[in-house]
Structure formats: structure tokens, C-alpha cells
Amino acid sequence: MRVLRRTLGTLLVLGTFGAAVSCTAARGDDARPGDDPPAALAPFERLLPAPASARAGGPGYAFGAGTVIRTATASGEEVRQLGELLAEQLRGPSGLPLPVVDGVGGDGIRLRLDEEAEGVGDEGYRLESAPDGITLTARTPAGLFHAGQTLRQLVPVAGPGIVPGGTVEDRPRFAYRGAMIDIARHFFTVEQVKRYVDQLAQYKVNTLHLHLTDDQGWRLAVDSWPRLAEHGGGSEVGGGPGGYWTKDEYRELVAYAGERYVDVVPEIDMPGHVNAALSSYAELNCDGKAPERYTGIKVGFSSLCVAKERTYEFVDDVLGELAELTPGRYLHIGGDEAHTTPAADYAAFMDRAQAVVGRHGKTVIAWHQLAAARPAGGAVLQYWGHDKTPAAEKAGVVAAAKAGHPVILSPADRLYLDMKYDATTKPGLAWAGHVPVERAYSWDPGAYLAGVPESAVLGVEAPLWTETIATRADWEYMAFPRVLGLAELGWSQAGSLGWDDYRRRLAAQGPRLDAQEVNFHRAPGVPWS
Numbered sequence: 001m002r003v004l005r006r007t008l009g010t011l012l013v014l015g016t017f018g019a020a021v022s023c024t025a026a027r028g029d030d031a032r033p034g035d036d037p038p039a040a041l042a043p044f045e046r047l048l049p050a051p052a053s054a055r056a057g058g059p060g061y062a063f064g065a066g067t068v069i070r071t072a073t074a075s076g077e078e079v080r081q082l083g084e085l086l087a088e089q090l091r092g093p094s095g096l097p098l099p100v101v102d103g104v105g106g107d108g109i110r111l112r113l114d115e116e117a118e119g120v121g122d123e124g125y126r127l128e129s130a131p132d133g134i135t136l137t138a139r140t141p142a143g144l145f146h147a148g149q150t151l152r153q154l155v156p157v158a159g160p161g162i163v164p165g166g167t168v169e170d171r172p173r174f175a176y177r178g179a180m181i182d183i184a185r186h187f188f189t190v191e192q193v194k195r196y197v198d199q200l201a202q203y204k205v206n207t208l209h210l211h212l213t214d215d216q217g218w219r220l221a222v223d224s225w226p227r228l229a230e231h232g233g234g235s236e237v238g239g240g241p242g243g244y245w246t247k248d249e250y251r252e253l254v255a256y257a258g259e260r261y262v263d264v265v266p267e268i269d270m271p272g273h274v275n276a277a278l279s280s281y282a283e284l285n286c287d288g289k290a291p292e293r294y295t296g297i298k299v300g301f302s303s304l305c306v307a308k309e310r311t312y313e314f315v316d317d318v319l320g321e322l323a324e325l326t327p328g329r330y331l332h333i334g335g336d337e338a339h340t341t342p343a344a345d346y347a348a349f350m351d352r353a354q355a356v357v358g359r360h361g362k363t364v365i366a367w368h369q370l371a372a373a374r375p376a377g378g379a380v381l382q383y384w385g386h387d388k389t390p391a392a393e394k395a396g397v398v399a400a401a402k403a404g405h406p407v408i409l410s411p412a413d414r415l416y417l418d419m420k421y422d423a424t425t426k427p428g429l430a431w432a433g434h435v436p437v438e439r440a441y442s443w444d445p446g447a448y449l450a451g452v453p454e455s456a457v458l459g460v461e462a463p464l465w466t467e468t469i470a471t472r473a474d475w476e477y478m479a480f481p482r483v484l485g486l487a488e489l490g491w492s493q494a495g496s497l498g499w500d501d502y503r504r505r506l507a508a509q510g511p512r513l514d515a516q517e518v519n520f521h522r523a524p525g526v527p528w529s
């Protein structure tokens with residue numbers, strides 16, 4: 001009720017693509033500008049990622065025992081299912097039944113698919129809250145899903161009560177907003193990854209990159225080369241048992257992510273990072289001898305045998321099966337740290353691997369080392385350099401971007417979730433330095449690489465490498481809260497970015513993360529309640 005009284009009749013404008021402009025009345029008379037505790041943020045002010053525009057005003061909507069979620073029959077089964085998912089997410093501990101019913105004509109939460117809706121793009125939406133209900137409008141089901149996630153943030157953590165009156169108009173800055181999890185160095189189950197998908201999707205992250213293979217383990221069953229998973233899956237860093245996903249498990253994860261509008265980008269890392277494969281099949285080795293499985297954390301020592309034709313049969317079989325399992329448009333073929341592969345061999349190998357991806361109807365993503373070889377038409381480069389990356393290496397990426405290759409930005413000293421926050425962080429590495437929460441957030445992807453215009457930036461991604469991460473608790477501790485910054489950098493318009501505003505909105509997510517039992521780092525500099 002306090003929130004309602006506070007926002008009634010006030011106007012808060014998170015200026016369209018501009019800095020937050022708010023009238024102090026929206027924060028309550030007792031608040032001093034600049035130092036409000038997080039609890040003082042009204043619902044429309046605490047949205048994360050920051051929306052393109054939000055105006056609180058007029059009386060709001062009170063959820064009650066009679067509240068229903070409405071979808072138009074004409075919108076089809078997908079929107080209805082989306083309604084069911086939103087109902088499940090909103091029910092929480094509130095005990096409200098929130099049934100999903102046909103027809104958007106009456107009171108309640110209305111999910112309106114409107115192909116003509118203006119200004120929302122493919123993934124954007126409008127949310128309007130008034131006493132007779134809350135209307136979510138979008139051109140696509142993905143837009144409706146994101147609208148629903150915004151609605152979740154407008155209701156109290158304990159479950160729906162009152163949503164203040166107002167309007168949010170919103171759309172993403174970048175199409176690709178990703179997080180990567182490495183299940184090769186340490187094995188994680190589909191259930192654990194599903195939990196991450198839920199955590200990410202609520203902040204409008206729309207891509208999950210799975211690092212499925214590396215020296216220490218091969219994690220996906222391949223019918224034509226069964227020993228990859230059966231033998232190559234049976235190891236991990238530190239000597240644990242490892243594991244692998246069956247094809248059905250992988251499909252289940254892809255479907256689960258899809259229902260949350262998260263695309264899966266699978267990665268088979270080649271021609272380096274392949275000890276698990278080499279160990280599984282002697283014939284993949286130039287000398288015909290299979291090495292032992294590997295459980296350490298060195299990188300850059302293994303390579304497929306570039307000269308052998310059998311290597312390309314392997315690549316074709318593996319990528320073919322993977323393409324068939326993957327509805328998304330991308331296959332990631334790694335290409336990083338192939339330190340034992342001579343440059344000419346590397347380029348020759350990548351030419352053929354890229355062609356295989358194309359033949360299976362997919363688009364290549366590779367780590368930015370591909371820029372030093374010959375990126376195929378349409379190939380996307382994932383940049384993982386950092387402030388100390390040599391200028392010549394950066395220049396190669398800039399040239400590729402100028403030649404039309406979209407770039408995904410994953411600067412290691414900003415977005416690598418395995419970098420320690422500071423010297424006291426127990427898990428993690430520090431080769432790219434320490435990455436405190438402010439550093440992870442405070443940069444502009446549209447202006448990051450000199451010479452790469454915003455139009456060449458497909459988006460941003462935060463990888464989590466797991467050499468030092470073996471448990472869900474450590475995974476969450478390293479990802480949260482930094483991955484929320486990634487979400488905002490990917491979604492929010494440039495003018496809405498700003499650490500001082502962000503850290504207060506981040507603090508306001510604390511109770512939500514607590515309610516979801518996320519083991520997050522209560523980083524200093526954020527006014528957690």
C-alpha cells in the first residue's frame with residue numbers, strides 16, 4: 001500500500017533512451033536524493049534491466065483471488081503456454097490460483113499479441129497497468145515473455161499484491177544477450193543448467209552458450225562416435241567422475257530454454273581443446289596413439305590432426321548430429337588457443353570446419369582467433385580480449401567487423417564470470433585481473449572496440465569457465481550479481497546505463513535473489529538491504 005500511495009499521481013520518467021529523470025515525490029517525502037536505501041525504490045524505478053521508458057501514474061491493479069491471465073484464442077497455443085508459465089512464475093507463495101483463460105476482453109492480466117504494435121521491435125513490449133487490469137502487448141511471443149518478466153519485478157517478492165498504475169515501453173538494444181556455462185571442465189547436470197536458464201531469462205538474457213567439450217571432458221552423446229561421451233565424458237578437472245548428457249537430456253534442455261525464449265548455442269571447441277576426443281579415439285591422433293584423459297587446468301596443448309581426412313569425417317559427423325539437435329541458428333566451433341596448431345594448419349582446418357557448419361544449415365560462431373584465419377561469410381566472432389590484448393590482435397577483429405562479421409563482446413576483464421571479484425574471492429582465476437561488480441558493468445558495448453561501430457555488435461555474453469568451479473554454490477557466487485550487469489548491458493539503451501542508478505536497482509534485486517535461494521556475492525559498493 002505504501003508503494004501505491006507513493007506512486008499515485010506521480011510521474012516518473014526513465015526518459016526515453018535518456019538518463020533517469022524522476023520526481024522526488026515518487027520516492028517518498030522522506031528520501032534524500034542520491035542516498036535512498038534500496039527499499040525506497042518504487043516498483044517502476046527498480047526494474048532491471050532498465051526499460052527504455054517507464055511512467056508510473058494513476059491508480060494501479062490489485063491482484064486478488066479472482067485474477068485471471070487472459071490470452072486470445074487467435075494468438076494460438078504458444079501464447080497460451082506462455083500464459084501458463086507466467087501464471088506459475090507469478091503464483092509464488094501468494095496462493096492465488098491465477099488460471100489462464102481464453103479471451104483478452106475482461107479484467108485481469110491480458111497477453112495481447114499484436115503484429116502491428118509500434119516501437120517494440122521483435123522482442124520489445126508495452127505494459128500498461130490500471131485498475132481493471134494489466135495489459136502486455138508485443139509483436140512476438142518473445143516480447144510477451146519479456147513483458148511478463150517485467151511484470152514479475154513489479155509485484156512484491158512474496159507474490160502478487162498491488163502493481164502501481166503506469167506504462168512501460170521497452171525494447172532491447174542488442175539482439176544477442178548471452179551467458180555461457182562450461183560443463184566440460186566440471187560436469188553439471190541438465191537440472192542445474194535449467195536453474196541457470198530460469199535465473200537468466202528473468203533478466204531478459206536470451207542466449208545460453210554451452211561449452212560442451214574440452215580437454216577435460218566430452219559432455220554430449222554422439223551416436224556415430226560413442227566413445228566420445230562414454231570414455232571422453234568420464235573425467236573432469238581434479239579427477240572427479242565427470243559425466244555426459246544423452247541426446248534426450250540435451251533436447252530437454254533446449255526445449256526448456258526455448259519455452260523461456262532462450263536459444264541454445266552449443267560449442268564443440270576445435271581444433272584445440274580436444275584431449276577428451278583424442279583420448280577416446282586413437283585414429284584422431286596424428287601418431288595413432290590415444291593420450292590419457294586429462295584432469296589438470298592447462299590450456300592450449302592438444303590439437304586435432306589437421307592432415308588426416310578422418311578428422312574431417314569426425315567433424316562432419318559431430319556437427320551434423322549437433323545441428324540436427326539444435327533448433328537455433330548458430331553452432332559455435334571454438335577455435336581458441338590452438339597453440340600447438342601451426343597458423344597455416346589452423347586456417348586450413350577452420351576453412352573446412354566452417355564449411356561443414358554451413359552445409360548443415362547453421363551459422364558459425366567462433367572465438368575471435370578466427371579473425372587471424374579466414375572467417376567464412378556471415379561468421380560471427382566472439383571477442384574475449386581485454387585491456388592488455390595486443391593492438392594487432394584487436395586490429396584483426398576490427399578488420400573482420402568492417403568486412404561484415406558481427407561481433408559478440410565478452411571482454412575477459414569485464415564479462416568473464418570466472419575472474420575473481422577481488423583478492424578475497426575463493427573460487428576463480430585472475431589472469432585477466434580482478435573484476436569487481438562495478439567494473440563488470442561500467443563500460444559501453446556500443447563503443448568498446450575502437451573501430452567497431454555499434455551496428456557491428458551483435459551483443460554481449462558472459463562466459464563462466466569452470467576450471468575452479470565444481471559446485472552450484474560457487475557457480476552462483478561467481479555469476480551473481482555480475483550476470484545482472486551483463487543483462488542490462490545487453491538490453492538497456494545506452495542512455496539508461498549508469499553505475500549509481502544501477503547499483504541501487506541491483507540492491508533492490510537482493511530480496512528477489514534471496515527468495516530464489518541464489519547464492520550471490522553481496523558485493524561492496526552496492527547498498528544491499
Ligand code: TNX
Pocket residue numbers: 299336337367384416418429465466467
Ligand atoms: C581462456 S576464453 C579460455 C578458456 C579458459 C578460460 C579461463 C577462451 C576462448 N579460452 O579455455 O577456460 O580462459 O578463464
